[in-house]
Amino acid sequence: MRVCVIGTGYVGLVTGACLAYIGHDVICVDNNEAKVKLMSSGQSPIHEPGLPEVMQSAIAKGKITFTTDIAAGVTHGEILFIAVGTPALPDGQSDTRYVEAVARSIGEHLHDGYRVIVNKSTVPIGSGDWVRMIVMDGMAAQGGSSKAEFDVVSNPEFLREGVAVFDTFNPDRIVLGSSSDRALKLMQELYTNIINREFAEDKTLSPVPVVVTDINSAEMIKYAANAFLAVKISFINEVANVCDRVGADVVEVGRGIGLDSRIGQKFLQAGIGWGGSCFGKDVSALIHTADDYGYNTELLNACVKVNQQQRVLVVEKLQQVLKILKGKTIGLLGLTFKPDTDDMRDAPSITLIDQLSRLGAKVKAYDPIVSQSGMRDGFSNVIVETDAERLADGCDALILVTDWKQFKSLDYAKMVPLMANPVIIDARNFLDRASLETAGFKYVGMGR
Numbered sequence: 023m024r025v026c027v028i029g030t031g032y033v034g035l036v037t038g039a040c041l042a043y044i045g046h047d048v049i050c051v052d053n054n055e056a057k058v059k060l061m062s063s064g065q066s067p068i069h070e071p072g073l074p075e076v077m078q079s080a081i082a083k084g085k086i087t088f089t090t091d092i093a094a095g096v097t098h099g100e101i102l103f104i105a106v107g108t109p110a111l112p113d114g115q116s117d118t119r120y121v122e123a124v125a126r127s128i129g130e131h132l133h134d135g136y137r138v139i140v141n142k143s144t145v146p147i148g149s150g151d152w153v154r155m156i157v158m159d160g161m162a163a164q165g166g167s168s169k170a171e172f173d174v175v176s177n178p179e180f181l182r183e184g185v186a187v188f189d190t191f192n193p194d195r196i197v198l199g200s201s202s203d204r205a206l207k208l209m210q211e212l213y214t215n216i217i218n219r220e221f222a223e224d225k226t227l228s229p230v231p232v233v234v235t236d237i238n239s240a241e242m243i244k245y246a247a248n249a250f251l252a253v254k255i256s257f258i259n260e261v262a263n264v265c266d267r268v269g270a271d272v273v274e275v276g277r278g279i280g281l282d283s284r285i286g287q288k289f290l291q292a293g294i295g296w297g298g299s300c301f302g303k304d305v306s307a308l309i310h311t312a313d314d315y316g317y318n319t320e321l322l323n324a325c326v327k328v329n330q331q332q333r334v335l336v337v338e339k340l341q342q343v344l345k346i347l348k349g350k351t352i353g354l355l356g357l358t359f360k361p362d363t364d365d366m367r368d369a370p371s372i373t374l375i376d377q378l379s380r381l382g383a384k385v386k387a388y389d390p391i392v393s394q395s396g397m398r399d400g401f402s403n404v405i406v407e408t409d410a411e412r413l414a415d416g417c418d419a420l421i422l423v424t425d426w427k428q429f430k431s432l433d434y435a436k437m438v439p440l441m442a443n444p445v446i447i448d449a450r451n452f453l454d455r456a457s458l459e460t461a462g463f464k465y466v467g468m469g470r
């Protein structure tokens with residue numbers, strides 16, 4: 023099928039590349055010229071395991087091209103994905119201006135034929151009708167000459183950064199919201215190979231469940247899924263904080279409750295709390311939407327509060343050990359919001375850097391993917407080292423912030439003599455306490 027994906031970030035590029043890989047003819051549109059140039063040469067502008075290989079294979083087969091020309095994309099695609107960012111505004115509501123610009127532009131370039139316009143971006147509940155209206159406005163701007171028809175489908179994305187290619191070929195479910203049977207049929211056809219697990223790791227599994235529903239429910243599913251996961255993490259963090267006080271080990275508790283099939287093991291790891299580009303903004307947007315309709319989301323408000331406190335708690339634990347932080351050097355192991363990504367949006371490391379700097383500490387960091395030049399404006403005070411031993415050199419404490427798997431096998435015994443004070447705060451309960459203590463570290467976990 024002919025597909026156009028507008029917005030080639032973490033979601034759009036992975037979606038476009040994977041659809042091209044399975045045989046569709048894809049044009050990816052982005053208004054960032056430098057990105058388009060890079061992608062056209064087969065390079066990925068983001069760090070996502072497996073993505074360059076998928077892109078290069080699709081390029082070699084002539085299945086994908088990249089352009090800044092939205093008119094070309096709209097003319098080409100029978101299915102048009104909107105996959106631009108929807109960041110949070112300062113008051114917490116979703117900033118839909120990029121979706122609006124793209125929807126208008128689609129309308130302005132729709133001249134004839136039938137299109138399915140797919141909201142892949144996470145958009146506030148009710149955006150299906152709103153996108154329809156904006157596209158119609160764009161079409162009207164053609165002066166009545168457009169003979170095109172279209173339907174809007176909500177097809178929220180659930181991929182996880184760091185395993186985005188895997189998730190695209192092995193989804194837990196596909197959610198399609200629309201009132202148009204014609205559009206839904208085309209969407210099912212688009213995803214046939216994926217639904218039948220032809221590109222899945224385990225091809226023997228039964229087909230991927232497809233949740234066909236109305237647009238509002240599809241949009242709500244995305245928000246509710248992220249809100250649930252955020253609540254689950256805040257819950258175990260709250261349990262960890264009680265564990266700290268009563269002398270229980272939250273790792274044992276998480277395992278013990280997670281074995282209950284109604285609860286499940288995932289997202290029960292206590293630590294510094296959730297971050298990243300989605301949870302914070304999506305929970306805020308849901309709180310905001312509920313508020314617009316006169317409902318106060320007590321549970322979600324508390325979930326956000328617990329998460330904010332959890333980041334501060336890591337600094338408090340450091341203060342308990344080191345007392346005065348002014349003049350101390352603190353090393354952060356990891357900067358990205360999670361492993362296997364270069365994404366720093368709403369990363370807990372940012373809050374730590376802010377707080378530690380405010381308290382007069384000098385902050386150094388080492389991350390397998392983020393270099394000094396990758397630090398955004400305002401963080402030039404952080405020295406990004408090129409390896410963990412350089413990081414440890416002269417530090418009064420280390421904080422494990424991101425659970426990159428290579429941090430498990432660092433030579434910690436070699437780091438101890440380099441440090442002014444061998445303290446480690448394991449803010450993800452990720453490292454082996456016994457071996458760190460044997461190496462000479464004072465180990466502080468979260469709720470253990």
Ligand code: NAI
Pocket residue numbers: 028029030031032033034051052053054057105106107108120123124142143144145179180181182183299300
């Ligand atoms: P992103 O910020 O990485 O990418 C957005 C892309 O859109 C950028 O490349 C930007 O240059 C481009 N863009 C902006 N305006 C444009 C325009 N007018 N024309 C063409 N291109 C334009 O965003 P990301 O992370 O991919 O997120 C996209 C959407 O998917 C958001 O709504 C997000 O909530 C949702 N989502 C994100 C997930 C993630 O893990 N990042 C997972 C699931 C959903």
